[in-house]
Amino acid sequence: MIRHPVFARVYDALSRRMEKQGASNHRRRLLADLHGRVIEVGAGNGLNFSYYPDSVDEVLAVEPEPRLRSAAVRAAKSAAVKITVVDGVADALPAAGGSFDAAVASLVLCSVPDQSTALAELHRVVRPGGELRFYEHVLSDQPRLASVQRAVDHVWPFVAGGCHTSRATVAAVEEAGFVIEDIAAFYFPETRVPLPPAPHVIGVGRKPAT
Numbered sequence: 001m002i003r004h005p006v007f008a009r010v011y012d013a014l015s016r017r018m019e020k021q022g023a024s025n026h027r028r029r030l031l032a033d034l035h036g037r038v039i040e041v042g043a044g045n046g047l048n049f050s051y052y053p054d055s056v057d058e059v060l061a062v063e064p065e066p067r068l069r070s071a072a073v074r075a076a077k078s079a080a081v082k083i084t085v086v087d088g089v090a091d092a093l094p095a096a097g098g099s100f101d102a103a104v105a106s107l108v109l110c111s112v113p114d115q116s117t118a119l120a121e122l123h124r125v126v127r128p129g130g131e132l133r134f135y136e137h138v139l140s141d142q143p144r145l146a147s148v149q150r151a152v153d154h155v156w157p158f159v160a161g162g163c164h165t166s167r168a169t170v171a172a173v174e175e176a177g178f179v180i181e182d183i184a185a186f187y188f189p190e191t192r193v194p195l196p197p198a199p200h201v202i203g204v205g206r207k208p209a210t
Contacts, residue, residue, distance in 0.1 A: 019047060021189060027051045027106070029184075030135045030202055036101030039125055041090045041118070042108025044068050046075025049083055056081045060095060062088040065161075090118035098127040105134045109169050111162040119176035129209035132178050133202075138169045140199040141185075152196045165196040170203065178205025 019027075028051050035055040040048060043061035045068045052059060061076065061083055063069040069085060076083035088094045090112045103122045112118040122132055140146045149166035157164055174180060183203040187194055 018189070023047075023188070024051075026135055026188065026200070026202060030106060030133050031104065034102055034104075034133065037099065038102045038104060039093065039095055039100045039122075040104040040106070041093070041122065042105065042111070043072045043085065044107070046072035046079075046083075046085070048104065048106055049075045049079040049081075052079065052081045052083075054080055058082040058084070060100075061085045062090070062093060064089050091121055093121045093125050095125045097124050100125050100130060101127060102131045102133060105132065105136065107136060109134065109136050109172070110138075110164050110167055111157075111160075113162070115167060115169065115172045116176065119172055119178075123177050123207060126207045128207055130207050131181075132173065132205040132207070134169070134173060134205065135200070135202045136167075136169045137165065137188075137197045137200045138185075139166045140194070142194075145194055145196070145199070149196045156196070163197075170201060173203070173205045178207055180204070181206050 027048050031048060031051045031053065034053060036057055038056055038059045040059055040061045043063040059081060061072055063072050063085060064087060069087060072085045076085050086094060090108065091114060103126050105122065109115055109118065126132060139149060146166065153164050153166050170183065181204045183201055185201050187198045188200050189198065
């Protein structure tokens, strides 16, 4: 269990406002055409749940923060697919190896204590040939903004529930053993002067079949 009560309240309100500003379209793209058994890591308040297609048999949603987990439990009740919400952390997932067809990481790899450990766990629980869907904000490829992100990260994690703005997440996904099949980079929200958390990616990584 990980407690961030103040951040959880802020995140719950902010994330719902961002849904109306376009994040809902990103979630819909992230989860399109998924099928079989899925594990979602860092499910937060369950905003992804309404976008799972009916080709998904069931979802195991892992969320360590109590307030957000309670919100996710409520969201699961109205989802079109079977969703079980459990307490757990990304670096020790409560699941057997190779037991899922796909894993979903949505705005969470920025905040896990150790990205490589979390991604190794995701690689472990996905079956050979399965996939990782990820929607994350990442280190900018623009040197000036990247420098700002690194500077901000001396403070940002302490006020944003452990979130970092400057992680090279796509490279970390590849280093964990997933083969990137699709990637889209964009800024969200779009502002005249890009904010440190604005660079995002939505991608698909495949665990090799052999």
